[in-house]
Amino acid sequence: xxxxxxxxxxxxxxxxxxxxxxxxxxxxxxxxxxxxxxxxxxxxxxxxxxxxxxxxxxxxxxxxxxxxxxxxxxxxxxxxxxxxxxxxxxxxxxxxxxxxxxxxxxxxxxxxxxxxxxxxxxxxxxxxxxxxxxxxxxxxxxxxxxxxxxxxxxxxxxxxxxxxxxxxxxxxxxxxxxxxxxxxxxxxxxxxxxxxxxxxxxxxxxxxxxxxxxxxxxxxxxxxxxxxxxxxxxxxxxxxxxxxxxxxxxxxxxxxxxxxxxxxxxxxxxxxxxxxxxxxxxxxxxxxxxxxxxxxxxxxxxxxxxxxxxxxxxxxxxxxxx
Amino acid sequence: xxxxxxxxxxxxxxxxxxxxxxxxxxxxxxxxxxxxxxxxxxxxxxxxxxxxxxxxxxxxxxxxxxxxxxxxxxxxxxxxxxxxxxxxxxxxxxxxxxxxxxxxxxxxxxxxxxxxxxxxxxxxxxxxxxxxxxxxxxxxxxxxxxxxxxxxxxxxxxxxxxxxxxxxxxxxxxxxxxxxxxxxxxxxxxxxxxxxxxxxxxxxxxxxxxxxxxxxxxxxxxxxxxxxxxxxxxxxxxxxxxxxxxxxxxxxxxxxxxxxxxxxxxxxxxxxxxxxxxxxxxxxxxxxxxxxxxxxxxxxxxxxxxxxxxxxxxxxxxxxxx
Numbered sequence: 067x068x069x070x071x072x073x074x075x076x077x078x079x080x081x082x083x084x085x086x087x088x089x090x091x092x093x094x095x096x097x098x099x100x101x102x103x104x105x106x107x108x109x110x111x112x113x114x115x116x117x118x119x120x121x122x123x124x125x126x127x128x129x130x131x132x133x134x135x136x137x138x139x140x141x142x143x144x145x146x147x148x149x150x151x152x153x154x155x156x157x158x159x160x161x162x163x164x165x166x167x168x169x170x171x172x173x174x175x176x177x178x179x180x181x182x183x184x185x186x187x188x189x190x191x192x193x194x195x196x197x198x199x200x201x202x203x204x205x206x207x208x209x210x211x212x213x214x215x216x217x218x219x220x221x222x223x224x225x226x227x228x229x230x231x232x233x234x235x236x237x238x239x240x241x242x243x244x245x246x247x248x249x250x251x252x253x254x255x256x257x258x259x260x261x262x263x264x265x266x267x268x269x270x271x272x273x274x275x276x277x278x279x280x281x282x283x284x285x286x287x288x289x290x291x292x293x294x295x296x297x298x299x300x301x302x303x304x305x306x307x308x309x310x311x312x313x314x315x316x317x318x319x320x321x322x323x324x325x326x327x328x329x330x331x332x333x334x335x336x337x338x339x340x341x342x343x344x345x346x347x348x349x350x351x352x353x354x355x356x357x358x359x360x361x362x363x364x365x366x367x368x369x370x371x372x373x374x375x376x377x378x379x380x381x382x383x384x385x386x387x388x
Numbered sequence: 389x390x391x392x393x394x395x396x397x398x399x400x401x402x403x404x405x406x407x408x409x410x411x412x413x414x415x416x417x418x419x420x421x422x423x424x425x426x427x428x429x430x431x432x433x434x435x436x437x438x439x440x441x442x443x444x445x446x447x448x449x450x451x452x453x454x455x456x457x458x459x460x461x462x463x464x465x466x467x468x469x470x471x472x473x474x475x476x477x478x479x480x481x482x483x484x485x486x487x488x489x490x491x492x493x494x495x496x497x498x499x500x501x502x503x504x505x506x507x508x509x510x511x512x513x514x515x516x517x518x519x520x521x522x523x524x525x526x527x528x529x530x531x532x533x534x535x536x537x538x539x540x541x542x543x544x545x546x547x548x549x550x551x552x553x554x555x556x557x558x559x560x561x562x563x564x565x566x567x568x569x570x571x572x573x574x575x576x577x578x579x580x581x582x583x584x585x586x587x588x589x590x591x592x593x594x595x596x597x598x599x600x601x602x603x604x605x606x607x608x609x610x611x612x613x614x615x616x617x618x619x620x621x622x623x624x625x626x627x628x629x630x631x632x633x634x635x636x637x638x639x640x641x642x643x644x645x646x647x648x649x650x651x652x653x654x655x656x657x658x659x660x661x662x663x664x665x666x667x668x669x670x671x672x673x674x675x676x677x678x679x680x681x682x683x684x685x686x687x688x689x690x691x692x693x694x695x696x697x698x699x700x701x702x703x704x705x706x707x708x709x710x
Contacts, residue, residue: 090595091602225609227602227625238618240609269591272628273412279601280413280549283608287547287562290612296560303549306594 078178079378081170083213086304086334093217095378101174105182108154120161134179136205140198145187168341173214176202181382221381243292249344251359254369262338298331317366324362400500401700403492405535408626408656415539417700423496427504430476442483456501458527462520467509490663495536498524503704543703565614573681576691584660620653639688646684
């Protein structure tokens with residue numbers, strides 16, 4: 067390993083997964099928001115979390131349970147197996163993302179922690195650390211999902227054919243039009259990912275699978291062709307995931323209807339919810355959709371905030387130390 | 389309607405559907421083989437099948453049951469509803485495709501019958517006759533599948549988000565690399581589509597759906613990016629359709645293994661089988677794969693033939709009258 071430095075600072079972007087028909091298979095990095103992790107070499111063996119800011123004390127400092135440190139540990143072990151003499155890593159985490167917001171908060175920390183450690187240890191190919199960052203994300207809730215964390219690490223729009231750690235991990239970067247905008251709307255209530263998983267069907271009919279799979283393929287093809295209308299139609303044809311979860315989100319139908327009226331090409335639950343997402347394009351329409359969604363939730367007595375995002379093309383990256 | 393002529397002759401290409409992970413959703417038109425239909429104006433009301441060649445007497449002359457005439461009737465009714473004064477159509481069908489070969493024989497006749505009638509009646513936009521040709525294909529076995537017939541009509545590689553006649557039909561033409569070759573291998577035994585459907589699971593686990601859907605999306609993305617290796621990997625990751633059907637095809641594993649050894653990027657059952665298909669590229673490898681497959685079946689005492697196809701980009705088209 068060459069280029070070992072004493073400390074690096076890394077930003078990893080927010081991300082949004084699922085988009086309805088892309089359930090557990092599709093993730094997109096989002097600009098304008100993310101987590102920051104500083105990694106420092108330490109003579110003390112292993113990975114420590116020395117500080118966390120911006121989490122209201124909710125995240126664990128325990129390095130076995132924190133997504134950033136679990137990812138960092140995997141990268142450190144990989145580097146040591148490759149001959150690195152670095153004994154330990156200290157992490158400082160600054161959360162820029164609210165927890166359980168549907169914006170991949172745990173994933174951004176895992177991606178930042180893993181990438182910072184890799185940068186510190188001179189591992190330059192980010193695809194080498196897919197498994198450690200996936201293991202980091204796994205520490206959040208025990209499930210295996212690469213959609214958020216690979217998007218946060220790699221940037222862009224990412225298809226995740228498999229998130230099983232025992233299988234080859236081969237996330238694919240997908241093309242999308244530059245004018246694509248994602249409107250994210252966050253209501254002021256929370257929804258546990260575990261609750262959101264519980265309502266999903268265990269099995270689906272083969273014919274339902276065929277339509278749902280074709281819709282995901284259509285989404286991918288339409289985005290590659292720059293056809294945002296087709297992409298929106300694909301998202302809206304989800305007949306499995308969002309229909310099952312919609313009852314958990316008060317005013318889901320009123321809000322998605324308001325976004326569609328304001329010009330959204332398609333709508334879906336962001337991640338496991340409760341945030342919602344609209345597909346839009348550059349120009350004034352995206353802000354109008356955001357406004358319409360906030361107003362629709364307000365009409366139901368629920369406060370919400372909204373933001374218009376581009377897809378972040380860079381993923382995790384070094385930023386200057388403060 | 390303008391441009392009404394007295395007769396036209398149309399060729400519609402063979403097609404292959406499914407490709408494993410694209411079950412019921414993906415079809416590709418194949419060059420070098422297809423059906424020919426001549427449509428002639430008639431004063432006799434309705435559509436008649438006046439002759440069928442090349443089917444060994446197995447196909448129905450009954451216009452209610454023949455796929456070409458059912459498609460033609462739908463187009464004729466559409467034209468008459470639009471003001472056409474043409475009363476009837478006589479069809480002559482020349483089968484270039486063997487029945488139940490996994491090459492979309494019934495679909496090619498439906499596409500040719502529908503397109504010939506449209507050409508005769510001056511309907512120029514082939515997307516206007518999607519429903520009639522789908523209804524034609526339906527006459528073959530009572531099921532609704534646009535994958536073969538839309539590929540045969542439109543040409544190219546086609547994603548079929550829905551084949552339900554009551555829903556909007558929006559087949560999508562997908563990009564694929566010019567150097568793509570499909571090796572089709574036809575063993576000398578037949579397998580009824582109904583048998584091949586019977587072994588499929590009625591329901592699949594949600595996690596299985598996620599992997600299968602991501603594999604279809606990967607196939608679409610890889611072909612768009614010209615990544616034949618990735619496309620082959622996507623086809624090979626089918627965990628639902630081919631694994632269920634493989635036991636119906638003697639020596640399935642020996643033959644696919646032989647094709648992979650000869651350089652196939654991936655293998656799948658062609659349509660509902662028993663023919664098999666390998667993904668390959670231009671150059672000597674494709675012919676080597678074809679040879680290896682025929683030899684592997686021969687070693688099991690089964691005669692087979694094989695051919696290397698490009699994807700036919702044109703779909704149904706007029707050819708000169710003889």
